[in-house]
Amino acid sequence: MTGDSSGSAASWVxxxxxxxxxxxxxxxxxxxxxxxxxxxxxxxxxxxxxxxxARGSAVPDPALADRVLATTAAGRGKADLxxxxxxxxxFGPAPVDPATVGAHELLRVASVLVADDLVALGADPxxxxxxxxxxxxxxxxxxxxxxxxxxxxxxxxGRPEGGxxxxxxxxxxxxxxxxxxxWTQRCFEHGSKPWAEWLRFWRERDQLPARVDxxxxxxxWHPRRPLVRVVTDLDRLPRELGVRSLPSSLARVPGADQAxxxxxxxxxxxxxxxxxxxxxxxxxxxxxxxxxxxAPVGVPDRERDWVASSAARMTRHLTRAGYPVVGDLxxxxxxxxxxxxxxxxxxQVLDLAIRMVVDPAWRTERQVGQ
Amino acid sequence: MSRKVxxxxxxxxxxxxxxxxxxxxxxxxxxxxxxxxxxxxxxAHFLAALDLMTLPWGGIETEAVGAWDRLAAEVREWHGTSIxxxxxxxxxxxxxxxxxxxxxxxxxxxxVLSARDLVRQVPAEWQENVKHRSHITYSRFxxxxxxxxxxxxxxxxxxxxQEVPDILERWGSSLPPERVHLVTLPPSGSDRGELWRRFExxxxxxxxxxxxxxxxxxxxxxxxxxxxxxTINERVTSIIAPPDYRPLVREVLAHQTLSRGxxxxxxxxxxxxxxxARDLSRSWTAVLAERGYDVVGSLDDLxxxxxxxxxxxxxxxADELLAPALDAISALLxxxxxxxxxxxxLHEELREAREERDHARATPSYRVRRKVVTTLEDxxxxxxxxxxxxxxxxxxxx
Numbered sequence: 001m002t003g004d005s006s007g008s009a010a011s012w013v014x015x016x017x018x019x020x021x022x023x024x025x026x027x028x029x030x031x032x033x034x035x036x037x038x039x040x041x042x043x044x045x046x047x048x049x050x051x052x053x054a055r056g057s058a059v060p061d062p063a064l065a066d067r068v069l070a071t072t073a074a075g076r077g078k079a080d081l082x083x084x085x086x087x088x089x090x091f092g093p094a095p096v097d098p099a100t101v102g103a104h105e106l107l108r109v110a111s112v113l114v115a116d117d118l119v120a121l122g123a124d125p126x127x128x129x130x131x132x133x134x135x136x137x138x139x140x141x142x143x144x145x146x147x148x149x150x151x152x153x154x155x156x157x158g159r160p161e162g163g164x165x166x167x168x169x170x171x172x173x174x175x176x177x178x179x180x181x182x183w184t185q186r187c188f189e190h191g192s193k194p195w196a197e198w199l200r201f202w203r204e205r206d207q208l209p210a211r212v213d214x215x216x217x218x219x220x221w222h223p224r225r226p227l228v229r230v231v232t233d234l235d236r237l238p239r240e241l242g243v244r245s246l247p248s249s250l251a252r253v254p255g256a257d258q259a260x261x262x263x264x265x266x267x268x269x270x271x272x273x274x275x276x277x278x279x280x281x282x283x284x285x286x287x288x289x290x291x292x293x294x295a296p297v298g299v300p301d302r303e304r305d306w307v308a309s310s311a312a313r314m315t316r317h318l319t320r321a322g323y324p325v326v327g328d329l330x331x332x333x334x335x336x337x338x339x340x341x342x343x344x345x346x347x348q349v350l351d352l353a354i355r356m357v358v359d360p361a362w363r364t365e366r367q368v369g370q
Numbered sequence: 371m372s373r374k375v376x377x378x379x380x381x382x383x384x385x386x387x388x389x390x391x392x393x394x395x396x397x398x399x400x401x402x403x404x405x406x407x408x409x410x411x412x413x414a415h416f417l418a419a420l421d422l423m424t425l426p427w428g429g430i431e432t433e434a435v436g437a438w439d440r441l442a443a444e445v446r447e448w449h450g451t452s453i454x455x456x457x458x459x460x461x462x463x464x465x466x467x468x469x470x471x472x473x474x475x476x477x478x479x480x481x482v483l484s485a486r487d488l489v490r491q492v493p494a495e496w497q498e499n500v501k502h503r504s505h506i507t508y509s510r511f512x513x514x515x516x517x518x519x520x521x522x523x524x525x526x527x528x529x530x531x532q533e534v535p536d537i538l539e540r541w542g543s544s545l546p547p548e549r550v551h552l553v554t555l556p557p558s559g560s561d562r563g564e565l566w567r568r569f570e571x572x573x574x575x576x577x578x579x580x581x582x583x584x585x586x587x588x589x590x591x592x593x594x595x596x597x598x599x600x601t602i603n604e605r606v607t608s609i610i611a612p613p614d615y616r617p618l619v620r621e622v623l624a625h626q627t628l629s630r631g632x633x634x635x636x637x638x639x640x641x642x643x644x645x646x647a648r649d650l651s652r653s654w655t656a657v658l659a660e661r662g663y664d665v666v667g668s669l670d671d672l673x674x675x676x677x678x679x680x681x682x683x684x685x686x687x688a689d690e691l692l693a694p695a696l697d698a699i700s701a702l703l704x705x706x707x708x709x710x711x712x713x714x715x716l717h718e719e720l721r722e723a724r725e726e727r728d729h730a731r732a733t734p735s736y737r738v739r740r741k742v743v744t745t746l747e748d749x750x751x752x753x754x755x756x757x758x759x760x761x762x763x764x765x766x767x768x
Contacts, residue, residue, distance in 0.1 A: 038464050072466055074424045078526045080463040091536035091657075093526065094519050112424060133757030134750040164756075165747050191426075197608070204609045267426040275432045 009039055009086055013069070016045060019060030021052045023099045024083055040069040041080025046098035047106045050350075054358045064357075071116075073108035074268050081105075103346035107264060110353035114261065115268035117356070121363045123280035124287065127156040136242030137163035141217035142171035143178055144185035146234075148283070149250035154241060168223040169240050170214045172232040172327070175311035176299040176334035180253070182212050184296060187259040188286040189279055191266030195259075195297045195343045203306045208314065214332075215317035230318055233327030240326060254286065255294035256344035257352045262289065264349075288362045292352050299334065300342040307334045373477040374451045376573055377470075379541050380460025382531055383494040384484035384555055385565050388584060390415070390455050396580045403578055404450030408441055415441065415456040423458075423466055428612035442473035452477070453573060459541075460531040467541050479549065481542045482572055485534045486555035488647040489674030493637040495528055497596050501624050503615055505603035507684045512643050534672070535657050547662040554667030558675050568666045589625060592634025597686040598694045599624055618705065627701040628694055635681040644677045 012027045024045070048068045055061075073080070082088060084095040140147040140161060151161050173181070179199065186192040193201065202209060211217060218228055229240045238246050254262070262285060269278050299307055315329045356362055378386070393400065393407040400407055409415060417434035418441040420427050445452040460483070462470065471479060496511045506514070506524065514525045529536070534552070542550040551572050556564040570576045591599065602619065610619065639647055655669040746752030
C-alpha cells in the first residue's frame, strides 16, 4: 500500500470515531478524502473498535473515541503498534492486524481509561456519626476484605475502631481463602504482583503475609490475653464487636476479574494522585465495580501443600499463645476444593473494563460511605 | 534572551548518569549562566518520564504524580536555556512525544540523543536487565532481541530505547534536522574526556567552571560478575521485593562490590551476533546520514569495534564464580552488620523513650488516675462516663 493506504487508515480512524466496528483488514473505503494524521497505535484502535461493538447501536460518542485514541498504554509492554499494510520506514515495531492484538495489550489502555474515570469521579464520602461512648472498643486484624467492610459499617454506626484497651478481634478463615482475600484486598488498595507471583513469593519464603498471619497480627498490638478473640465462627462475630447483627454483604469477596482489573487500575491511580489519596479512590472502586459473576481467585494445586502446612503452623502458634477462640481453630485449615480456575483470564478482565468504559452507571449511581 | 530547551532523550548506557549528576550538582552555577536544570532531586527527570509515559516502576511511580507537568511549567517560565535529560524518554510513543513537545510552550526545542554502537550496547543492555532482577541467559537475551516480531517485553523495550533511527523519527520528526543533535560515543580506547567534550559542545557548557567529579555512575560488570548476579537473580527475584532488591542487590552487590572486578573479562558479542550488529549499524548510519541531523562526533562511531575474544557468561566455570561469590557474601555480611547496628541504635532510642515516659508517669497521682480509668473501661457505663469526661475536658481546653 502507498499514500492511498494512509488515507484509508485515516478514514478507518474516522469510521471508528463515529462508532464503526469494521475490522482494519475488512476496511475497503479508499475513497474518503481524509488527511492522514499521526495514527494512534493498533492497541488504541482495536480497543475503540471493541468499545464500539460493546456500545451496539448507541449514539456515537466522538469525545469518548478521542479519549480512547489519545490514551497511553500503561506500563512496560509493547510500543504503540503500527497497522499492517501501511507504508513504513523500516524501523520501529512490526506492523500488526489490530484484530490480533491480545487482550493483555488492550487492557494496558483500558485500565488507564478506567483509572482516569475513577480519578475524575473522586472518592466517595465516608459515612460517620458520633461515636457511642458505651461502644465496645475493638481492633480488627485478619481477613482484610471483611475487616475493611466492618470498619466502615461500624464507623457509620458510631462504633469506630480503636480506643483505649480495645479487644483485638482476629478474623480467621480457611487459610487458602484468607490468602485469596488478602491479595484481592491489596489489589483494591495499592495494587500487587499478579496472584500467582504473589503466592509464589510467600511460598518460596515459607512465610505468611502480615495480615494473614493471625498470631503475628495479634501480637503486634501487645494485647493482654483476655482481650483477644480469634474468630472463626462469623455467626458469633457481632457479639464480639458489641452489635446485634452484621450485614452478610460485608464478607463478599470481589471476583478474580474485578481484582485483576483493580490491580492494574491501582498502578495507574498511583501515577495520577498523591499516595495518600489512592486508598480512598480504590475503596470507591471496590464499592462501585460492577459484578460479573466471576469467582474469586483460588489457590492452585501446586501451592496447596504449603498452604496446608502453613495453616497447621499458624494454628499451633495460636494454640500456644492461648488466645480465646470463638469457633474452632481447625477451621483455619484450607478447605476449598482444588481450584480449576485460579485467576481471571485477560479476556474476562478486558470485558469488565470495556463494560465500565461504555456504561457509566458505576460512576453515576450515588453511593455514600458503604 | 531567546528561550531554548535542550531535550536529551537517551539512549541508556551512553554516559547519561554522569551527565545528569554533573548537571544536578551544578544547578546554581548553571543558573548564573541562564541555564536551567530544574531538579529538586537527582532522579527528578526520571520521575517526570514515568509520569509522562504512565510507567509504573516498582512503586517509585507514586513519587512521580504530576512530575512532568511541573517540570514543563518550570521550563516554560525560564527565560534562558533549559535542559531536560533522561534516557527512558527514548521509549515515548508518538502521542507522548506530542504531549511533551506541546507542553514546552513556544521555546526553541532542540532534541539531543546520545548513542553508542550496538556491539557495545547489546551486552550493556543485558547487564542492565540483570541488574534489574532479570535472570534471562545471555544467549536467550540475544535470541529475544533478534526476534523481528519483538514479541517479548525485553525485546520491545530494548528496541524502543536503542533503535536510534526510530527514536529520532518519533522525537524529531516535527523539528528541523539542524535542531536534532546526535551525540555519538567515542570508540573504545578513546580519550576518556572526549565524550564530555561532546556533551559540553551540545549543551553549551564549554566555558563553565563545572565541578566534574564523578559522584554517580552506572558502572559495568565483568563476565563472571554478571554471570554470578544472574544466577543470584534466579534464586532471589521471586522472593525479594523491588524495594529490597534495589539497595541490597543492585547497590550493595552490583554497583559497590561486583563492579570492582576490573580485571575480569569484559562482555562482548559472539561472532554471529557481532556480524549482525555491525550490519544493522551500517544500515542505520546510512539512513542517519541522509536525514541531515547535527552529528556531534562521527556516524562511524556507531559501527562498533572489530570482533574480539568472546567470553560466554552462560558457561562461566564455577571456579571463576568463586571469587566474586565470596566478595558478595562478605559485602552482604558487612551490610547485615551495618543494619544490625542501625537496629540496635533504634532499640536503644526506643528503650530510652520508654524509660522517660515511665519516669514521667511514676507519680502517685498518675497511678491513682490510671487505676480509675482502667476500672471504668471495664464496663459500658464506665466507658460512657469516661467519654463524657473526655469530651467535657476537650471542650474546656478548646
